[in-house]
Structures are given as structure tokens and as C-alpha cells.
Amino acid sequence: MKLAPVPITLTQCAKTFRGTRVLEPLDLQIGAGETLVLLGPSGCGKTTTLRMIAGLETPDAGGRIAFGDEDVTALPIEKRQVGMVFQSYALFPNLTVRGNIGYGLKIKRVAADIARQRVDELLAMMRLTAHADKPIDQLSGGQRQRVALARALAMQPRVLLLDEPLTALDARLRDALRSEMNTLLRELGITTVYVTHDQAEAMELGDRIVVMSAGRIEQIGTPRDIYYRPANRAVAQFVGTINRLAGERRDGMLSTTGGAVPLPLRGTPGSAAAGETELFFRPEDAYLSDSASAHLRGTIESAAFLGERTRLTIGGAAPDALIVDVAGRVELARGTPVGISIAPDALIALS
Amino acid sequence: MNSVTNTARPPSAPPSAPSTRRHAQPRLSSRTLLAASQWLVTLLLCAFLIVPVMMSIMAGLTVNYFKGVSSGLTLRWLIEVWTQYHDSVFLSLEVAAATLVITLLTGVPAGYVLARSKTRLSRIIEEFLVLPIALPGLASALALLVVYGGITMFRMSVWFIVVGHVVFTLPFMVRAVAAVAASADLRTLEEGAASLGASFMQRFLTIVLPNVRPGIVAGALAVVTLSIGEFNLTWMLHTPDTKTLPVGLADTYASLRIEIGSAYTILFFIMTMPLLVAMQWLGVDATGQRSSKHKRLKAVAPSSTRINDTP
Numbered sequence: 001m002k003l004a005p006v007p008i009t010l011t012q013c014a015k016t017f018r019g020t021r022v023l024e025p026l027d028l029q030i031g032a033g034e035t036l037v038l039l040g041p042s043g044c045g046k047t048t049t050l051r052m053i054a055g056l057e058t059p060d061a062g063g064r065i066a067f068g069d070e071d072v073t074a075l076p077i078e079k080r081q082v083g084m085v086f087q088s089y090a091l092f093p094n095l096t097v098r099g100n101i102g103y104g105l106k107i108k109r110v111a112a113d114i115a116r117q118r119v120d121e122l123l124a125m126m127r128l129t130a131h132a133d134k135p136i137d138q139l140s141g142g143q144r145q146r147v148a149l150a151r152a153l154a155m156q157p158r159v160l161l162l163d164e165p166l167t168a169l170d171a172r173l174r175d176a177l178r179s180e181m182n183t184l185l186r187e188l189g190i191t192t193v194y195v196t197h198d199q200a201e202a203m204e205l206g207d208r209i210v211v212m213s214a215g216r217i218e219q220i221g222t223p224r225d226i227y228y229r230p231a232n233r234a235v236a237q238f239v240g241t242i243n244r245l246a247g248e249r250r251d252g253m254l255s256t257t258g259g260a261v262p263l264p265l266r267g268t269p270g271s272a273a274a275g276e277t278e279l280f281f282r283p284e285d286a287y288l289s290d291s292a293s294a295h296l297r298g299t300i301e302s303a304a305f306l307g308e309r310t311r312l313t314i315g316g317a318a319p320d321a322l323i324v325d326v327a328g329r330v331e332l333a334r335g336t337p338v339g340i341s342i343a344p345d346a347l348i349a350l351s
Numbered sequence: 352m353n354s355v356t357n358t359a360r361p362p363s364a365p366p367s368a369p370s371t372r373r374h375a376q377p378r379l380s381s382r383t384l385l386a387a388s389q390w391l392v393t394l395l396l397c398a399f400l401i402v403p404v405m406m407s408i409m410a411g412l413t414v415n416y417f418k419g420v421s422s423g424l425t426l427r428w429l430i431e432v433w434t435q436y437h438d439s440v441f442l443s444l445e446v447a448a449a450t451l452v453i454t455l456l457t458g459v460p461a462g463y464v465l466a467r468s469k470t471r472l473s474r475i476i477e478e479f480l481v482l483p484i485a486l487p488g489l490a491s492a493l494a495l496l497v498v499y500g501g502i503t504m505f506r507m508s509v510w511f512i513v514v515g516h517v518v519f520t521l522p523f524m525v526r527a528v529a530a531v532a533a534s535a536d537l538r539t540l541e542e543g544a545a546s547l548g549a550s551f552m553q554r555f556l557t558i559v560l561p562n563v564r565p566g567i568v569a570g571a572l573a574v575v576t577l578s579i580g581e582f583n584l585t586w587m588l589h590t591p592d593t594k595t596l597p598v599g600l601a602d603t604y605a606s607l608r609i610e611i612g613s614a615y616t617i618l619f620f621i622m623t624m625p626l627l628v629a630m631q632w633l634g635v636d637a638t639g640q641r642s643s644k645h646k647r648l649k650a651v652a653p654s655s656t657r658i659n660d661t662p
Contacts, residue, residue: 056542078545088536090543094561103557104547155547 005033005191006068006158008053013063015048023048024216025063032068035185035192037206041238042197045215047163050195054161055080067158080159083152083190087164089144091136097147098123098132104155122150141169142177149181153188160185160192166201178204199239203227211235227282233350236280242348243286243322246278254279258317258340259296264347278350283311283325285346294339298322300332314338408620411613428614436599436615440622443596446509447578450516454524454574459567461521462528463559467538477529480522488583491518495588507590515588516578523577524570531566532559572630579623596622 008030015023023045030036038046051057053065055077065073072080091100101122105115123129126146131139139147145165152160166174166181182205185192196202202209203223211218211226211234219231230236247256254261254277261279291297298317303310310330314322317340324340332338411429415422433440465473483491495515500506537559544554560567582597589598596619604612 054546056545076545077542078548078550081548082546084543084546086539086543088539090536090539092540092543092558092562093535094558094564103544103549107544107547107549107553107557151543151547 004158005189007032008159008191008193009064009066010049010053010059011064011066013049013052013059013065015045015052015057015063016060022215023052026217028210028217028220030191030193031207032191033189034207035194035205037194037196037202037209038212039196039199039202039206039209039239040212040218043214044212046195046197046210046212049212050161050163050193053159053193054082054084081155081157082159082161083155083157084161085145085148085152085163085165087167089148089168091144091147091151093136096133096135097128097139100136100147101150101154103151108155118154122154126150142173145169145177149184158191160188160190162192162194164196165194167196167198174201181205202239211238213238228348230348230350233280236348236350241283241323242280243283243318243324244278244280244320245318245322245347246276246320247318249275249277256296256318258298259294261295261342261347262344264344264349280348280350281342281346283323284309286322286324286340286342288312288324288326288330289339289341291337291339294341296322296340296342298338298340300334300336300338302334303330303332312338314340407613407616409613410610411615411617413610416609416613428608428610429617432603432611432614432618436594436596436603436618439594439596439599440618442509442593443579443622446513446516446595447575449509449513450520450578451571451574453513453517454521455567455571457517458521458524458570458574459528459560459563462525462566462570463532463537463555463563465525466529466532477525480525483518484522488519488581488585489587491515492584492587507592509593512585512588512593512595515584516581519581519584520574520577523573524567527570527573528563528566531563531569535562537562569630572626576623576626576630579626 008028010026010028012025012027013023014021014025022043026045026049028036028049038049040046048057052059052063055072055075059065059073063073064071067080077084092103095103098119102115102119105118110118120129123132126149128143128146128150131143136144136147145168148165166177169177178201185205194201194205206223208220209223209226210220213234219226219235221229221231226235226239230239230242236242245254245256245261247254247260249255249263250260252263254263264279296317298314301313301315301321303312308327310326310332312324312326312330312332314324322340409420410416412424412426413420413422414425414427465477492515495511495518496506499511499514505511540558540562541554544558549557579595580597581595582601585595586598586601589595594602600612600615600619603615
């Protein structure tokens with residue numbers, strides 16, 4: 001199954017509900033066949049953006065949405081040819097699995113034999129053939145999710161819109177379905193907009209990620225951009241865990257409570273020679289090293305064994321406690337003095 | 352994962368079992384006493400309610416009520432009631448049918464809109480809809496008479512009673528439909544249907560109506576039963592030509608032998624009992640209780656959760 005992808009352009013789309021601006025004017029370009037993930041905490045406007053693309057909400061006056069060259073701003077959802085998977089799936093309890101998947105084809109009055117063939121194809125693709133004639137309430141969460149996806153794809157939509165499609169599932173199933181979904185989206189080559197608050201989902205599925213908070217876009221970039229080069233603190237703190245080193249800049253070094261680290265060569269804020277400054281780094285970019293040669297010295301406050309790694313909380317090295325992930329078999333008691341070194345290219349300066 | 356939940360469960364169960372058994376032993380006698388007295392009270396109450404009904408039915412079947420059953424049983428009174436009042440039976444059925452049609456056409460969309468709308472206005476309308484239930488039927492009837500009594504053609508026709516019944520029964524239909532519509536999360540279902548290309552009418556017919564059907568059925572049964580049994584309002588509105596079943600019953604009690612009145616009651620029972628039974632039976636469905644019978648399949652084996660393991 002291969003679908004014809006279409007690019008999406010949002011121009012100055014804002015949304016106001018009862019006098020409250022939930023989405024600031026937003027420009028967004030989604031390439032044909034691209035999977036774009038809208039990532040952010042609840043209430044950040046990601047679902048509103050998706051619903052505007054779907055046609056379930058209209059942008060405030062002045063906003064414009066186009067699918068390719070076609071302006072769809074005024075088009076209601078039923079005329080937009082989008083496939084949508086809802087967070088609650090919105091499967092029809094009065095119909096069977098087959099009835100749900102074939103619903104759109106029936107509405108469109110597609111000839112019965114063609115419709116049946118397409119539904120059979122989708123059932124096979126989603127491994128639902130054995131459940132074809134069951135009512136929805138006899139399906140498990142994962143099966144429902146697949147029915148919802150099959151139903152959306154049956155119409156051969158121009159755009160696939162997914163609103164937190166894995167949130168309702170338990171963690172293990174979510175992981176399994178996430179990689180299945182990834183394979184499927186690559187195979188289909190359809191323009192996809194995927195809304196989630198789960199950064200792992202965003203990282204795995206997104207060609208690009210749009211990080212949103214409080215109704216505006218914080219950063220647009222590839223998963224690597226977002227993780228390694230976050231645009232600001234909001235992004236850095238929302239995607240993954242990040243440590244803050246606050247201190248004073250002196251002779252090309254940042255000196256703080258437990259020692260000093262070399263300043264990164266590029267992009268240090270405030271080009272003044274001396275003064276207060278701060279740097280950030282990810283927990284996995286620091287390693288324990290010999291106290292004498294280490295950048296920073298501190299003591300273990302707590303150690304959380306997470307299986308494949310141990311997450312250490314270290315005090316005394318910087319004004320804030322630092323979180324350092326250590327791989328391998330490490331056992332460190334509370335109060336143990338340790339030295340920490342940080343990979344030089346891992347230090348990030350943020351505005 | 353299964354093994355974790357399996358081992359977690361048993362330890363919690365056994366400790367509580369012995370303690371309850373130890374306490375239960377000395378209390379056993381007082382508990383049986385309590386149970387016995389509960390049964391006694393329940394049975395007495397049932398008798399208190401059921402005996403008059405049984406007596407009434409028997410009265411309608413005995414030759415002479417004052418002599419008792421010894422005078423013999425007969426169907427004479429039933430036949431007499433039927434010959435005198437079968438017009439009332441048909442009239443009641445017609446009124447109920449007309450009331451049902453009107454409440455379906457107006458009450459179902461109204462219930463749907465009320466459930467979907469979250470505005471203050473819709474809450475106010477909902478409150479106003481209950482007024483005819485809270486007011487005595489006589490008051491509603493008086494209001495109808497004051498306003499429309501002057502239009503003789505209307506006043507004399509069966510439609511005058513139908514209007515009264517619609518005023519009285521509409522809230523039951525609206526509320527039954529609204530309750531089911533609110534619990535079915537129709538808004539999302541409709542959005543789903545719309546995303547698949549369905550227009551408003553298509554969504555209403557293929558998604559909304561089937562999913563609020565339990566509410567419609569419950570409402571319809573309530574409307575028919577209430578319409579057939581309604582007396583207060585109907586008594587005020589009726590004319591000699593428009594006597595419904597309950598009005599006829601009042602007539603027979605007031606002016607004829609007690610046996611005929613009782614036989615009339617039997618007729619009433621035969622008509623309304625099936626409706627009441629159906630209502631009870633479907634009443635469970637309206638709240639969605641019966642759907643829980645379908646045991647939901649818990650998480651299936653990981654291999655079957657794959658989307659596409661065939662290339």
C-alpha cells in the first residue's frame with residue numbers, strides 16, 4: 001500500500017477559545033511524505049494545531065492552511081480527505097471491526113466488492129483478519145489501536161493525523177507498537193502529523209520534531225537537533241534530562257563549587273570576559289574519573305539502579321545537584337566522594 | 352508479567368479468611384435472627400402491596416364479590432367491560448401511539464442536542480423540561496385548557512389529549528436519550544465519522560441513532576406506559592367522546608358494580624404488564640450494564656500485537 005503524499009503549509013494560524021489565546025500565530029511547513037511530530041506538555045497547543053490541520057477547528061481570521069496548492073482553510077473535515085486516529089480511537093461500538101474499517105468506503109459509496117477487497121487487505125496488513133467480525137468491545141487495546149489505524153488508512157487519505165495514538169496503552173505494548181508504527185509510516189510514505197507528549201515516541205517516529213509550549217513553537221528540528229542542540233531551556237528540560245552548571249567564567253573556564261570545566265568554543269552567551277554564566281549537559285555525557293584529574297569533585301547523594309545503567313545524583317560539584325548516568329556494574333554508597341569529567345563537546349550554552 | 356500478578360494475588364487473600372471465620376461463629380445465631388426478621392418484614396410489605404391487587408383481580412372474576420369466591424368464577428364481567436369500553440382501549444392505544452411518534456420526532460433530537468451542548472442555556476432548558484413532571488397533571492391540564500380551550504375543534508378532538516400527553520411524557524424521552532448520548536462520548540464518535548467523510552445527516556443516521564438506541568427504547572417504553580396510564584391530566588382534558596382507558600376505569604368505579612371496575616383493572620393489567628416487564632428488562636441496557644457481560648479480552652500475547660510481521 002503506497003499513498004500519494006501531499007505537503008501541508010500552515011500560515012499565521014492562531015486559535016482563540018472564548019477570548020483565551022491557546023495558540024499564538026504559527027507558521028509550519030510539512031514536507032510531502034514527512035512524519036512531523038508535535039511534542040509538548042498538555043495544554044501547549046499541539047492537539048489544537050492537529051485539529052486545525054484535520055479541519056475540526058478553524059484558525060482565527062488571517063490563518064491559512066493549504067494541502068499542496070489547495071487552500072483547505074474553509075473545508076470541513078469530511079471534505080479534507082484526512083485519515084485521523086483519535087486518542088480514544090473513537091471506534092464505532094455499533095459496528096464490527098470490518099464495519100469500522102469499511103465505514104468510510106460505505107459513506108463514499110465505493111462498490112461493495114472493491115470495498116470488501118480493500119478492507120480485507122487492511123485486515124491482513126494489521127493482522128486483524130481473525131477478529132474481522134468481532135464487535136469493538138471484544139478487542140484488546142492494541143487491537144483497537146490497529147483498527148483505528150486501518151480505518152483511517154482505508155480512505156487512502158492525503159494526510160495521516162495521529163493524536164496520541166499510543167497513550168492509552170500500557171508501557172510494554174506501547175514500545176512494541178511504536179516500532180511497528182515506525183515501520184508502517186516509512187512504508188506508506190504518507191505525510192503524517194503525530195501528536196504526543198512522550199519524547200521517546202517523538203524521537204523514534206519523527207523526521208522532524210516541533211517542540212511546543214504555552215501555545216508557541218519553541219524549536220523545530222530533527223530529533224538529534226532537538227536533543228543535542230536545544231534552542232532554549234524549555235526544550236532542553238522537556239526533552240530528556242539536563243544538568244545545570246552555574247558559576248563564573250574565568251580564563252576560558254567555568255569555575256563552580258566543585259571545580260572548573262573548560263568553556264565550549266562556540267556560542268557562550270554574554271561575550272564579556274568575566275562574570276556569571278551557566279552551562280548545561282546531559283547525564284550520559286559525564287563520566288566518573290579519578291578525583292585528581294577530574295573537572296569537578298562531589299559526593300554521591302543517591303544512586304538509582306535502573307538495570308542497564310545507574311543514575312547517580314551528585315552533590316557539592318555545582319550549585320544544583322548533578323545527575324550522571326553510569327553504564328556497567330557500579331555500586332556506590334551515599335557519601336562516597338567522586339570525580340566527574342564531562343565530554344568537552346557535550347557542554348551546551350543556553351539562553 | 353503474568354507471573355508477577357499471579358504471585359502477588361494469593362498472599363493477600365488467605366490472612367483475611369480465618370479472621371472472619373473466627374468472628375462469624377458466635378454471631379451466627381443473631382445473624383440468622385436478623386435475616387429472618389428481614390425476610391418477615393419484606394414478605395409482609397409485599398403482601399401489603401400485592402394482596403389488594405390480587406383481591407381486585409379476584410373481584411373481577413367472581414360472580415358476586417360480596418358473597419365471595421363461593422359464588423363462583425365468571426368471565427362475564429370482563430366481557431361486559433370489553434363490550435362497553437373497547438373503544439377506550441383502542442383510543443388509549445391510538446393516543447399512546449401518536450404521543451410516541453411526536454415524542455420520538457422531537458425528544459430524540461432534543462436529547463441529543465442537550466447532551467452535546469455544554470451551554471448554560473441547555474441546562475436551563477433541561478430544568479424546564481422537568482416542570483411537567485413536578486407539577487400536578489391537573490395544573491398542566493388547566494394551563495392547556497386556559498390557552499387552547501377556546502379552539503373548539505381542537506378542544507373536542509383526540510389531539511387535545513395527545514398534546515397533554517406529549518407535555519407530560521416528553522421529558523422522559525429527552526432525559527433517557529440525553530443520558531445515553533452523554534455517556535457514549537458521541538462528540539468524538541462523530542468526529543471520527545466526519546474524518547471518514549460522513550456528512551451531518553450520515554453521521555446522525557449511522558452513528559448517533561444506533562448508539563443512543565438503548566435510550567430511545569427506554570424512553571419509548573416509558574412514554575407508552577405513562578400515556579396509557581395517565582389519569583390526572585387526561586381526566587381534565589377528556590370529553591365524552593374522548594375517554595381513555597384510565598378515565599373509563601374511574602367511570603366504572605364511580606357508577607357501576609365493583610365487579611366491573613375490578614374486571615376493568617384486569618384489562619388494564621393485561622395491557623400494561625408486558626410494557627412494564629419490557630421496561631424493566633431493557634432498563635438495564637439503558638445504563639450500559641448489560642454490555643459489561645462481554646468480558647474484555649486482556650492484553651494478548653506479544654506476538655499477536657505486531658502490526659505487520661509478514662513482509
